[in-house]
Amino acid sequence: MPLRFSFTPYPVVGMPASRLREYVEGNDRVTGSPLASEIIHALTKSLTSEEQKPVPRPSAAPRTRLLEADTEENLQRLFIEKGWTDGLPIVLPTEDRVAEMLEGTSHAPDEIVGQMAVAHRGEYTSYTVEKVAINAVMAGARPEHLPVILAIASTGNPAFPSSTTSFAGMAIVNGPIRGEIAMNAGLGALSPFNFANSVIGRAWTLMTINLGNARLGDTLLASTGHNLNYNNMCCAENEEASVWEPFHAQKGFSRDESIVSVFRGWSVINSMGAANSIRPATEETAIMLKAFPALHSVATLIMDPLVAKGLKDQGFQTKQDVARWLSENTKVPAGQYWGADVIYAFNRPLARAGVEPYATWANLPADTLIAPYNDPKLINIVVVGGESNPLWLTTDFRYVTSASVDKWRPAGRLKRDARPIRMPAGVACSDGLCGIPS
Amino acid sequence: MAQTITSSRSTLHRALQTVFDPLGTPVETKKYISMAPRLDTLEGKTIYLVDVGFAGGYEFLEQLRDWFARRMPQTRTVLKRKPGNMFMDSPDLWEEIKREAHGVIFGVGG
Incomplete structure (x- = not known):
């Protein structure tokens, strides 16, 4: 318009x-x-x-399902020059490869999966199972990964919605699918050492570009951009090593269900150097949370299982116990809170309208301490890591939604290659020597 | 041997492939709304200046209000903050604008 x-x-x-x-x-x-x-x-x-x-607009004109035939070299160039990739080489979505990918689900290729737009209330595009499969092929995924990728697509959430502030996304997988496709929830789960984590995270990026219509300078205006956009922190929760309830169970799903949960935010702080010994992890986390503007009062912690165990030993029986402590004990001066532009933009209008607690906070002296993470339900914890050090990541990520992976499985068994592709497993110090000569 | 490898690589590069279009399908917009008719002149008219809430927008519109007062005093301006944040609907304000204003200038950035 x-x-x-x-x-x-x-x-x-x-x-x-x-x-x-x-x-x-x-x-x-x-x-x-x-x-x-x-x-x-x-x-x-x-x-x-x-x-x-x-x-x-002309962009709304119908497109052909197949592109004009060309050589691999020319097609790779075409996809990059058209802005249909993340800048890295892709697997070309040939008819054979897409047909094979579609064996990864029982759903019909022409079934509508959802709609997506990177621009808030922008012009949406809709997409079918086939379109998701095309982008999955491009990301290097195999049919066994398609149910998770379809589940992400079904949420309609782009990995990086358009904002000059440069959003990042995160995808966390829970349930049996993690083991079936050998996702990494342990050592280096957020590093590029796991095939499933890598291709699923990349598929979300490519879907955001091609199905969410991310066009730099047109629909996408992220000023600095964000390096997390390449893979979107895609990993699995380490349910087996965690002393607490899995994330998807917290959201009301059965532990036996396979679920992907998506998050959105900007910032990640590594607790490097703070190992829950001199200062408790909760106090250290509260210090980190003060660095964020506390927009929407949200936070998400990515916590090594060792930290979770340590906190449980200190009396935090559940993730919610930790969230409640952080909500009550993370305090900043009112002046610091209202001095953040995003808080001014989002919460000043609420204060003017008399919405609490913002109306009260707006009238406090600048040095009065307030607890801006005032709703513990908005503080999330996901247990990820290989127990090589009791460290964690503190983020300002907001939980957005969860989607069923099982809904998208093929009838019968997961479609797996005769010899599934697996990167070397991250088994640390399996012989007790850690590579050190005796 | 080296010649054979070069030959097969060239063949690979020359082979034609058919691939799928990766883009989604634009959702058809059901209703396109015509813009409101323009004004002949701003003289004697009431123009609302509405800040949607991005930081700095209100302060910019204050300067625009002052510019109208200096340069076009026959135009009456009304500076407003949109209730709620920039992503919230404000139907009461839209009704007020329809009722009270001849035109509106939105400040949509910061």
Whole structure:
């Protein structure tokens, strides 16, 4: 739908009144014409015929299912130059490969899986099982991975929605599927040493690009971008080593169900150097959480099983116990809280409308301590890691939703290669020597 | 042997392949709305300046309001903060604008 825009110089946020006045009296950043004139023009110039009778953009025109035949070299170039990849070589989605991939589910190729758009309330694209399979092939996945990839696709959530703030995503898998496709929940689970973690995470990225219509500078305006966008922290929870309830069970699913949960945020802090000995992990985490603006009061901890065991020994019987402690004990001065631009943007309007606790917090002296993570249900813990050190990651990630993997399985058994591809398993120090000569 | 490898590689590169289009299907927009008719002039008109909530937007619109007061005093401006945050609907304000204003300028960034 057409709209008339005028563009100020940038940035606007944080500029003194004198600079903003210069903006108003200066030129439109795009057209170079006086900004005020552009604004008046937008309000007074007669409508064009398209503005009176808008028509769909050319991008909405039907596309062919298959591309024109070409050589592998040319097609690899085409996919990269069209912006259909993450910049790395892909596996070309040939008819044979996509047909094989589709054996990974019992669902019909033409079944609609969902809709996605990287731009909030933007122009959505819909996609079928076949489209998901195409992107799965491109990511290097095998049919055994397709149920997890379809489950992610079914959420309709892009891995990195469009925001100038540069979002990152995370996908955590729970349940039996983890072992069936040999996902890594242990040593180095978030590092590039596991085939399933790698290709599933990459498939989410490619789906975001191709099914969520991520076009840099058009629909996607992430200013710095985010390196996590390559793989989206895709891994499994280490249910076997965890002393606590698995994440999907916390969300009401049976432990026997296979579930993928997606998260969204920006920032990750490694607890490197803080091993739950001198200062308890809870106190250390509270220090880290103070570095975030506490937008939406959310946080997610990715915790090595050793940390979970240590916390349980300290009396935290459940993940919820930890979340409650953090909610009550992570405190920042009210002035620090309201000084964050995102808090100003999202929560000041709520304070003005009398919504609590923001209305109360807004009237406190700047040095009064508040507990901005005020809802422990919004603090998540996922146990991941190989127990080589009691460390953890503190993130500002928000839990978005979960989806069934089992729904997308093929009838009968998981479609597995005769000799499934597996990277070397991360078995640390299996002989007790850790490679050190005796 | 080296010649054989070169030959097979060239053959591979020349072989044609048919591949799928990876893009999703744009969802058809059910309803396209025409823009409101433009004004002949801003003189004697009421223009709302609405900040949607991104940091800095309100302060910019304050300067725009002052510009109208200096340069186009015959135009009445009303500066408003949109209730809720930038992703929330504000039907009461939309109704007020329809009722009270001849035009509106939204500040949609920060």
